[in-house]
Amino acid sequence: MDNGSSPSGEDFCLLKPCLETGILFFSNIPFIMIKGESPMGKMNGMNEAAFSAPLPLNRVQITDAFWQREMNLVRQVVIPYQWEALNDRIPGAAPSWWMHNMRAAAKVVAARKAGQEVHIRQKITGMVVEGPDLAEAEPDFFYGWAFQDSDGYKWIEAASYQLILQPDAALQAQVQQAVDAIIAAQEEDGYLDTFYTLTGRERAFTNLKDHHELYCFGHLVEGAIAWREATGREDLLDVARRFAACIGRRFAPGKERGCPGHEIAEMALLRLYETTGERQWLELANFFLDVRGTAPNTFALEENARRAAEGQPPLPVSGERYRYYQAHQPVRAQAEAVGHAVRQMYLASGMADAARVNQDEDMWAACEKIWNSTAREKMYVTGGVGATHVGEAFSRPFDLPADTAYSETCAAIGLVFFARRMLQAAPRAEYGDVMERALYNTVLAGMAMDGKSFFYVNPLEVDPAACESDERLAHVKPVRQKWFGCACCPPNVARLLSSLGNYAMTQGPDTLYFHLYISCEAETEWQGQSLRLGMEADLMRDGKIAVKVLSGTAHGTLAFRIPGWAAGRQISCSGKECREAEGYLYLTGNWQEGDVVSLAFEMPIQRMQGDPRVRETRHQLCYARGPMVYCAEEADNGQALHLLRALPQEEPVLSWREIGGVKLPALEVKGRRLENAASALYTPWQPPREEETTLTLIPYFAWCNRQPGEMRVWLYD
């Protein structure tokens, strides 16, 4: 076994002393890792020995003060609020219609089961049915977006994770109420989608491209698995299985071709397979992946069937029109992150799972290409993806505008999903770095520090006056919103934060991987032997991490990600074999109670710049410390933030600030402020007239938790 090589490509032979009680120190690691060799010496191929899976949530207890607070917000604020929203009990807010639709569908289903003839009065072909005032709602009408069912499924998933973390009889009763509503709305053949049950079942599965039946199905599966994990109850999982079977009876090799317009069913089915071992779900996932983007394009066929019904001529059945849906090419031929960003991330997550489960080298190669396109060419420094509001989509490489950014919260969540799945297949620090970057910046920014409001769009530069008057910025909100008509982001934040333990570490046959440094206690099992471990970390403070074996004894490996932001590191560990590969540090040996690993990752304040091909960051820099990217807010720095310059040669100073009731590491940066007016609109060039100033920067995730105002991540140099 080789010693690996350093991420910067330099020789790395100094690792040996770690076998004793050595203390090592390396520096100048680049911020984003470049490719090294894989642990087993394989570069691009799949390597089963390195595969890993998330720990079951009941084996991870997050104890980290910062993250516990976030998770508690979800429990105490977000989940109760969303339950009220699902039941249309939020005064002043537009109804969600979730429970309404479930109950209405249940009546139809019950009538059908009782052999009564059901008369469908509502004929809808669009994506949304704008509802009236609650009091005027028709009891048997569907209201809201076609994919409204998914809201409740996401809520069930988040609430179930919270029940795993902390039992709560009242919450469990609410989830059971939701589950019962779903059970009642499922048709006898397993079909479950209130939109079509209420507006015409005969059209079910005829518009997979837009109508999100398979998207709702995917969220149902995720919710059902979480609910079983929390309570052991199979009721919702049985609903999901029956719906899956219903889908599988229609879509399968030799039967009808089709695939989801909004992906998620792929990764949900793979999870269902990995949870239950029932092979038919893997086959259905594979079918959806294999059909996607192959000729004749199934979305084109669907559209042509609808056009034929309206007497319109057919469209060509080529795929190029379906880039938005990532259905322009067979998935194994896809090499660039394109189209709707959330869909792309969910598809890539499913592909990464499928590559690992099937050990599909071609699929894996496509995953790596899509990863590289995403993380090396199309990602904001905040871990946000999807630069354009047109189609909520990926733009061309290196097009990363700050003020018109889309960077949807859900897309960053999708990137976390994708990164975790890439890590499960191949532990490389780059995947963990990006997961951490998305999580600590865009995902966290998506929710206010009181849990009461949310960003859907996460710009890197905001001028509220511009947002309010400029239709080109209509998608950018200068303050978080309480709820959205299309309420995808808040429940997505809730389910991710509630299952943080699934991202912090994964477990291979004899290895426990630490991807994120979040204080926790966790239990792992290696070939029948179990260990209980405690991690102490506080990335708000510094990069010092201690892992102790609290109980148990086992032979195996603890693997630690060497963060891209670590300018240097000290490792202290006794009597274990130590090696490094692809940015992970592997400590192997017999572990027993009392063993301690101490890691100290140097966490300097970093001044970062964008690749020169990123036009939008020209002549600018931003500040980062550990995983956190910083921003300047009007609250600290006054108006017209574009007049500020930061002096990159000057050393910034850490300075703690309380924001939203939390003490956060802020920065003081020496800079200059340009005079704010000229004698005319255009004047002869002259050296800038500036005054000295000190900029105060706060972590990006904490922006807009005081008064609304301007914000900038990138500062002129």
Added chain:
Amino acid sequence: MDNGSSPSGEDFCLLKPCLETGILFFSNIPFIMIKGESPMGKMNGMNEAAFSAPLPLNRVQITDAFWQREMNLVRQVVIPYQWEALNDRIPGAAPSWWMHNMRAAAKVVAARKAGQEVHIRQKITGMVVEGPDLAEAEPDFFYGWAFQDSDGYKWIEAASYQLILQPDAALQAQVQQAVDAIIAAQEEDGYLDTFYTLTGRERAFTNLKDHHELYCFGHLVEGAIAWREATGREDLLDVARRFAACIGRRFAPGKERGCPGHEIAEMALLRLYETTGERQWLELANFFLDVRGTAPNTFALEENARRAAEGQPPLPVSGERYRYYQAHQPVRAQAEAVGHAVRQMYLASGMADAARVNQDEDMWAACEKIWNSTAREKMYVTGGVGATHVGEAFSRPFDLPADTAYSETCAAIGLVFFARRMLQAAPRAEYGDVMERALYNTVLAGMAMDGKSFFYVNPLEVDPAACESDERLAHVKPVRQKWFGCACCPPNVARLLSSLGNYAMTQGPDTLYFHLYISCEAETEWQGQSLRLGMEADLMRDGKIAVKVLSGTAHGTLAFRIPGWAAGRQISCSGKECREAEGYLYLTGNWQEGDVVSLAFEMPIQRMQGDPRVRETRHQLCYARGPMVYCAEEADNGQALHLLRALPQEEPVLSWREIGGVKLPALEVKGRRLENAASALYTPWQPPREEETTLTLIPYFAWCNRQPGEMRVWLYD
């Protein structure tokens, strides 16, 4: 009479020597003038003695090599092409439908005159009727935009100006054919709009907001006046008068309130009044101006009438909804350039005429405010206006993005109209500077140097790859287009260039004002005495200007604009009284054959910067020389122009280049080119790795006359 004061506010007593044969030299004039005192000591009030009017076109002969070439292009290329287009004879191009609509309307009109009942088969409420293939066109249907009539009127105007410049029997016969078609399409009561004649006359004047009847009327008047100037023929002017009378019978004090949705009728009516002396047209213009934006808003009333017919509840009758139309406030209360940029410029032009003609101080104050908003807060350095494609409109102050710019060619033409009218009321160099800036940059850029293609949108930064793939840039074309479905810009360029003499100078009771420095011969009359003058200038080469009295004798004043770009000046003139005010130099005395005025305006290569409030020009500069702004093109500088820096401390060098068959003054500028790639998307900040380079800059108007490629006006410093 005082000596005036220098534009920079400094004492200006050195002017006296000019009374002899003095040579004067002053420097450090700011690029855009700030307010000084007016010639008569009045600041903001109207001053009748300074009023002036354009010279009749037949008294101005442009002899300037550069401009003659542009005007010849219009004659030889643009006007013949447009005639074919109006007649739907351009193979491969979408039909214009102009002649088709006129002929179809003429049949309806003839039938009505013959007392036959006319059955209208076409009921249209929208703005556009998409036409079929020519062969399938219904002979009695209207096709194209509701305002399609105006295309031909603009063509008649341009062609008529060309006939003044140079007789051409064939062209005159074509114009006569167009005029005859119009005459035949006019209804018995004077009404003339083929859209309503063909789709339902009973709805005429019920949608002034959108359906552009009064816009077409305005262009008809402009065309009719030009045609009479060219030929003495009253036929089209009589058509215009009858239509005007028809309008005036409906809209007048005490009758129906209403005003144009797309302005131009105001300035056209004022021109009709000034041309004919017929007071009723002034009254109609005043009525339209006075009604605009007053409560209850006439556009709201119109809309509510339409809504009532459809059973919809009325909208509030407040004006705020009509900012786009500049109908949100009474015109005298308007202080900011807002809404659709062409409309705003046309309205302001009409307001400036009305202020002068009526000596309306409040109207004048509003004109000055709109001017200041336009030229001091919302104008590109190229003289383009209207920064946002959303509504082709003005954005907020100082929002002047380079790559997403709209900057419509027609809006720059509108700014030229507005500036000339401001000059007519108050000769201030700022107005002339802006007129010249718009003309030499955006207007010229609007047409290819072979006259065969046109820009509608004039960005200051272009990356063709981005334009082709990015819907946010869908309005930006990286190459000029042959023709447009909404063909407003090409004929507008044609009519402006063909009447250049109307902008170069204006004449007051005893003063001839030179606003632009374009070689020409002109005849002026002061109180019955006439002078024939010859100007020699070549701003492509330098700022040296000579004006000679070729014949005649008269007592009066020659007034010369001191360009904002002149870094210094020498004036040589014998035996005349000399004074300066508001950036104009006034030479008064007895003029006779052989008198010569020599002006030498220093024309250095200037490095310009934007007001710090313009976020988009931060850390950037651009180059200008005389009235011309420069740009870097890929053809000279390679790809990725954003990687270039210009060194403002280095002196640029003039270097002539042939582009499109014309020798143009290019610039060589010392600069740096940043390395084009990094090891990762985000890396620790380091001082830029650059190599030395020399940038080649060409006049902005000449961009995209070689191979298509990137272009940038603003360069990083």
